[in-house]
Every structure is written in C-alpha cells, then in structure tokens.
Amino acid sequence: MSYLWPAAFIAAALVALGCRRGAPPPQEDYALMRDAMVNQIEAYPAEQRVRDPRVLAVMRKVPRHEFVPENARHLAYADTPLDIGAGQTISQPYMVAFMTQALELKPEDKVLEIGTGSGYQAAILAELTGAVYSIEIVESLARRAQDTLTRLGYGRVHTRTGDGYQGWPEQAPFDAIVVTCAPERVPQPLVAQLREGGRLVIPLGPEASGVQELLVLRKTAAGLREETRMPVRFVPMTGAARR
Numbered sequence: 001m002s003y004l005w006p007a008a009f010i011a012a013a014l015v016a017l018g019c020r021r022g023a024p025p026p027q028e029d030y031a032l033m034r035d036a037m038v039n040q041i042e043a044y045p046a047e048q049r050v051r052d053p054r055v056l057a058v059m060r061k062v063p064r065h066e067f068v069p070e071n072a073r074h075l076a077y078a079d080t081p082l083d084i085g086a087g088q089t090i091s092q093p094y095m096v097a098f099m100t101q102a103l104e105l106k107p108e109d110k111v112l113e114i115g116t117g118s119g120y121q122a123a124i125l126a127e128l129t130g131a132v133y134s135i136e137i138v139e140s141l142a143r144r145a146q147d148t149l150t151r152l153g154y155g156r157v158h159t160r161t162g163d164g165y166q167g168w169p170e171q172a173p174f175d176a177i178v179v180t181c182a183p184e185r186v187p188q189p190l191v192a193q194l195r196e197g198g199r200l201v202i203p204l205g206p207e208a209s210g211v212q213e214l215l216v217l218r219k220t221a222a223g224l225r226e227e228t229r230m231p232v233r234f235v236p237m238t239g240a241a242r243r
Contacts, residue, residue: 113179114164119145163239
C-alpha cells in the first residue's frame with residue numbers, strides 16, 4: 001500500500017535512514033529513526049505534504065518497528081510498505097500520515113478502519129481520537145494485530161475478524177472511516193454507517209490495473225461530495241467486494 005513515488009527516492013531514503021539487512025537496531029536508535037522518517041514525510045512536494053502537527057507528532061511517537069516482522073525491523077522506518085504475511089502489507093508511513101490527516105479527526109470522534117493489517121494505522125488513530133474500531137478479514141493478522149495493540153497499551157482499539165465491506169453496523173454511526181484496501185466501487189454499507197458530516201478516505205479502482213485513486217468522500221444532506229487526492233497502489237479488498 002503506497003504512494004506512487006519514484007524508486008530512486010525510496011532507495012535514497014533507505015540509505016539516509018541507515019536501513020541495511022542484519023540485526024535490528026538497538027531500542028535507543030528507533031526514536032532517531034522515527035524522527036528521520038517524519039522529516040522525510042515533511043519533505044514531500046507542497047501539494048501532497050502532511051502539515052497537521054498532531055499527525056506528525058504521533059508519527060514520531062508510535063513504534064512502527066513493533067508492528068513489522070522481526071526480520072524486517074531494520075526497514076521499519078523506511079518510507080515504504082513492508083510485507084506482513086498473508087499477502088498483505090503495512091502501509092508506507094507517508095501514506096498512513098496522509099490518510100490520517102485527510103480524516104480531519106477530532107478527539108471525540110469515533111473511527112472505523114477497514115483492513116487492520118499489522119495494527120499500525122489503528123495505533124496512529126488511537127493516539128488522535130477517542131474510539132477506534134478495526135476489521136480485518138485475515139484471521140491470523142487480526143489476532144496478531146490485537147496482541148500487538150494490547151501489549152502496547154492501545155485499549156481504545158476494538159478489533160474483530162470479518163468482511164470490512166459490511167462495516168460494523170452495531171457501532172455505527174462513525175465520524176470517520178478509513179479503508180486500507182482497494183475496492184472497485186465504494187461499499188454502500190460504509191456510506192450508510194457514516195455520520196452526516198463524516199469523512200470516508202478510500203483508495204478506489206479496478207484490481208486489474210494495480211493503480212487506484214485515493215478519494216476523500218464527505219457525507220452531506222445532499223449526498224457524497226468527492227475529492228480526488230492522488231494515485232496510489234493498495235492491495236485489493238476481498239470478500240463481498242469481489243462479488
């Protein structure tokens with residue numbers, strides 16, 4: 001799951017962060033690596049820059065290395081997606097920050113995440129808002145993410161295994177919904193579970209193309225207002241989205 005950024009930029013970032021194969025860095029180095037990661041996020045082109053100071057602060061705080069497999073921890077703070085197993089990835093840090101900023105969260109908001117994955121995005125959300133509900137269709141990933149979130153003290157994150165296309169109707173309405181996998185069409189159950197005035201951030205596009213558009217949809221009394229932000233590349237949404 002990533003922003004479509006030149007490979008040379010990512011390669012340079014890996015060198016800048018000291019990301020080499022081998023043993024994971026000592027714990028005291030991770031904070032420095034997080035700072036370097038956020039500095040890189042702040043250096044993106046002006047039209048795509050993450051400026052929200054609250055988002056940048058939590059990106060400096062949440063330990064991304066705790067959400068990646070141990071053999072990939074030397075890459076934890078590179079600005080690139082990483083494999084977490086089961087054909088899924090932990091999103092590129094820049095994309096996590098950008099999508100979080102697009103949600104325009106307030107401390108009292110209730111948020112739904114579709115695609116828990118590693119749990120990293122959910123942890124970022126939990127630092128910014130009161131309650132986070134997250135759904136993961138792959139049972140093994142859902143269990144591992146919940147274990148990690150619990151161990152790190154993110155008790156405000158509620159997870160369950162299920163088809164994210166259907167949302168979490170028992171907990172609706174939500175002030176914001178973020179989708180970290182790409183359907184071809186906007187799931188109508190998610191629209192129905194979004195509060196009027198709420199924001200839905202979602203990558204949308206055909207699976208065959210491998211490239212989608214990141215959309216921000218705002219629910220109004222007159223319907224959905226759509227904004228296209230950038231081309232992206234996410235894993236496809238499975239389950240009911242494919243039927």
